[in-house]
Amino acid sequence: xxxxxxxxxxxxxxxxxxxxxxxxxxxxxxxxxxxxxxxxxxxxxxxxxxxxxxxxxxxxxxxxxxxxxxxxxxxxxxxxxxxxxxxxxxxxxxxxxxxxxxxxxxxxx
Amino acid sequence: xxxxxxxxxxxxxxxxxxxxxxxxxxxxxxxxxxxxxxxxxxxxxxxxxxxxxxxxxxxxxxxxxxxxxxxxxxxxxxxxxxxxxxxxxxxxxxxxxxxxxxxxxxxxxxxxxxx
Numbered sequence: 238x239x240x241x242x243x244x245x246x247x248x249x250x251x252x253x254x255x256x257x258x259x260x261x262x263x264x265x266x267x268x269x270x271x272x273x274x275x276x277x278x279x280x281x282x283x284x285x286x287x288x289x290x291x292x293x294x295x296x297x298x299x300x301x302x303x304x305x306x307x308x309x310x311x312x313x314x315x316x317x318x319x320x321x322x323x324x325x326x327x328x329x330x331x332x333x334x335x336x337x338x339x340x341x342x343x344x345x346x
Numbered sequence: 347x348x349x350x351x352x353x354x355x356x357x358x359x360x361x362x363x364x365x366x367x368x369x370x371x372x373x374x375x376x377x378x379x380x381x382x383x384x385x386x387x388x389x390x391x392x393x394x395x396x397x398x399x400x401x402x403x404x405x406x407x408x409x410x411x412x413x414x415x416x417x418x419x420x421x422x423x424x425x426x427x428x429x430x431x432x433x434x435x436x437x438x439x440x441x442x443x444x445x446x447x448x449x450x451x452x453x454x455x456x457x458x459x460x461x
Contacts, residue, residue, distance in 0.1 A: 332394040
């Protein structure tokens with residue numbers, strides 16, 4: 238069965254410091270992994286997906302099939318990065334995305 | 347263009363009453379999803395529509411929950427005989443792609459409070 242684990246409910250970093258939000262998944266096939274973000278008083282929106290291999294707002298995420306991880310990283314955190322981040326897994330034949338429980342990131346000025 | 351819209355934005359209801367939540371997806375999006383967002387629980391999948399049909403109702407938590415979609419567009423989620431544990435934010439999303447591989451566009455949610 239598909240499962241997504243985000244071990245940190247809360248994460249605080251200082252502005253300018255590196256940030257890493259952890260995501261581990263369990264799925265036996267070839268998954269599609271996503272990071273969604275919800276800024277304060279805004280709707281949930283896609284941040285990036287592993288298949289596009291882009292850097293969005295300075296964030297990157299690499300799919301590590303050996304460790305079944307898809308950690309989100311940014312070398313220098315900004316105050317505007319403060320938000321709720323959800324890791325999600327999709328798979329061929331599935332009807333929905335499986336979301337983790339989310340990590341609330343706070344960037345301290 | 348217009349995004350996914352949901353109404354009402356907030357709903358307070360008494361335990362035992364029925365509620366209807368509405369979702370207007372992005373025009374042309376054939377796939378529509380309902381999720382429930384509870385504190386500390388992440389997003390819980392409820393139901394998925396492809397067009398007007400719901401091939402996957404496995405996430406509905408009980409038979410008090412039902413949903414329909416008409417004209418391949420608007421969807422309503424109905425909760426009968428509401429209970430306090432139904433209190434949550436109900437999110438709707440739509441997608442061009444069917445299944446779980448396409449980008450999903452979320453609405454602002456309906457915050458349901460059952461007193």
